[in-house]
Amino acid sequence: MSRAALLVLADGRFPAGGHAHSGGAEAAVKAGRIKDARDLAAFCQGRLHTSGLTSASLAAAAALGHDPVELDEAADARTPSPALRAVARRLGRQMMRAARAAWPCAELAALAAAFPRGTHQPIVLGTAARAAGLEPEDAAHCVAYETVSGPATAAVRLLSLDPFEATAVLARLAPEMDDVAGRAAAAAREGVDALPAVSAPLLDITAEQHATWPVRLFAS
Template identity: 75%
Template structure:
């Protein structure tokens, strides 16, 4: 197991396209829900326990070797908004290119062939983690970190926040990220006995609504 591989997957500079997405915070800024570091922290905590938890469990299940196509269908069912499904698959397609170049594997090749328009991004990351010799918990950690670091970084640009404050915010979220990753990996362990229904499906209706609205904007800084 390579901890360097985990750092690489979690690095915002990994060329998988995540830097172009705000994780919903751009819409939250425009609507006034996020306007300073405190409101950004509340946003990130909410996203961590909904989108972050659900995505981390899907990634962990993929790393554990469960059927990727079945998991991709499960991800669709947990992403009810068409705009966000399209984003997840676009990110998955970009992640697939980077993952196959960095951690070549038959699993990634099969998923790429079966989903030429892109699989959901957490599944691709999970298979990349598997190819790198990482554990399901590692994949869950990478996703939980991504679920909050993306919005935090985007908010710095959108609001001209102090980047030191945003980094301190992420540090405060550390224990919560650890707990969510552990819960997600535990759910992935139950898939063998219980099927994909064992995976969490925590919802965030406001993110769904604003995600659909954001996709229709003619002027925006981030793709989502």
């Protein structure tokens, strides 16, 4: 296994399009639910243990080589918001372009052919992790980190939050990220039907509202 490959995949500069998305933080800031670093920590913690766990398990399952069609159906069933399903597929298409450039392989080519309009981003990420020789836990860690780093980075821009404070939020969440990644990988080994289906209804509701905004800083 290449630890360097894990760093490349998890790097925020990996051109997978995530920088354009706030993970629900923009809507939460506008609603007054995120005003400072303490609010950001609570928001990230909630996101990590709900949609983060669900997405991390999908990535781990893809890294294990589970049927991508089943995984796509499972991802749709676990994403009630049409806006978030569209975002997940859009990010999946961007992740696919980056992954095939970095780790060209038959599995990624087959996944792209099976879903020409894109499958959910965690499924592509997990397949990319498999192509890079990484373990399911590595794929789950990437998703867990992305789940909280996206909102943290967005909060710096949206609130002019001190970036040192935002980074401290991520550092304090590290043990919980490890826990979520471990739980996600363990569930993935039990099969697609055993994958968590934890959701955050408020994130779904605000995602639908955010998608209608005529002016916004982030795509989601």
